[in-house]
Amino acid sequence: MASNTHTNGHANGGGRRGRLEGKVAVITGGGMGIGEAISRRFAQEGASILIADFNEAAAKAVAESLASEGTKSDYVVANVTSRADWDNIAAKVKSQFGARIDILVNNAGTAYPAQSSLTVSEANFDKVYSVNVKSIFHSVQAIFPLMIENKGGAVINISSIAAIRPRGRLTWYNSSKAAVSNASKALAHEFGAEGIRVNCVCPVLVPTQLATNFVPEFDGTPEQHTKAAQLLQIPLGRVTTTEDVANTALWLASDESSFITGVDHHVDGGRSI
Template identity: 40%
Template sequence: MFNLSGKTAVITGGGSGIGRAISLLFARQGATVHILELSTEAGQSTADEIRAAGGAAHIHAADVSQQAPVLAVFEAIGRVDILVNNAGIAHIGNVETTTEADLDRVYQVNVKGAYNCLHAAVPLMKQQGGGAILNLASIASHVGLSDRLAYSMSKGAIFAMTLSVARDYIGHGIRCNSVSPARVHTPFVDGFIAKNYAGREAEMFEKLSKSQPIGRMAKPEEVAALALYLCSDEAGFVTGCDYPLDGGFITLNN
């Protein structure tokens, strides 16, 4: 089950965290993985690990917020069976403390970046008779989170785009779903704690972990496992759905 042999998967932000875990797992399942990163250095270790294990990986330097380079990368790849829109940035602030520049920056990467990849991939999928798209949303798409105005805005847009693409292209054999993780233990989280809570790292890690009712953060590999199912042929009847992967955060915190 969940065999991706012969499939080409494009994963944005595949150099670290969730994107890295998805890239490694998809490659293990037989996919040829194309990693889109702002710089090739960011994805090099992921690609090296894939190749060392006998898999196929390619790195493409592209700023997903810029449409022309994204279109050029997808044109060069040629065939796209799977697209995972994972690249994104975070921001902390409410409507008073979020500046116009902050909002624009988050929009450009999280929203326009996903749109640019969808805009490039969907025509290719139509030509080849189908494909699978997975967008990384967030629990912020569903519940109010303190001091996450711009980030919540962007992930709400991801959720809405998922539904729109699923509806528009169901007749072309293109499936589109999203995953809404709660907090995932990635290098970003460790860096955030170190930067903002110096000397209190262990205390804050414990506090953030326990904000999920299950008592811990998710592992990137757990997000990757769900991503594998949704992008595999076994999920051929699944489209237009969002899957909270949240340790009970949405339902059990209310």
């Protein structure tokens, strides 16, 4: 476990209270892409941030950037498929964040290049189920006990619109996300009495490194965004931004959604209608 605690106080400490003021958030895969956007958005709203990512350089860079802006932030080098690494995350929460965890975002995820289901390797099948699904299994056993001790928490799992409206050529990625959405509902049912809310955010295509698996020619230019939106038949005419996902996760993490649990929140410009 690598760590380096930064405690410069909260960005909102001197003035207006943020929507997550006083809360501690753990964000897996917070070193880049959607996870980075969520980390930055939560920090803007006053949360303390612990990033868990297996890319140490990326996790460190985001944690240090947040600290330089006044957020209490830290990182743990963790592979979310490993129970031992989840125990390290819990240990860090206990040692550096007052044994308090209010928000867990299971965001780290993986895919493989879109292709016929006749050719997907067994290794790629195992990888998507391990990173996308087994990670949540471990998170429950490592982190939920802390939330139960603290009388509740908000869990946000980054699923996908592919869980609800799957298309071919990414069959096992899609089905791993369906498992995420289904398990989230069951967990919401099982732990509601403990004050734990479990919800999913379901984006359509988001221009990140991972997205090149879904649309190989996706180069992140505005022209490609429009083309992809047409290809995917998105009524609002654009793809999802990392900020769209972060803003939805923010609402699900905040007390504004205190009566919402077990939902798949679509962030897809109407693609799934």
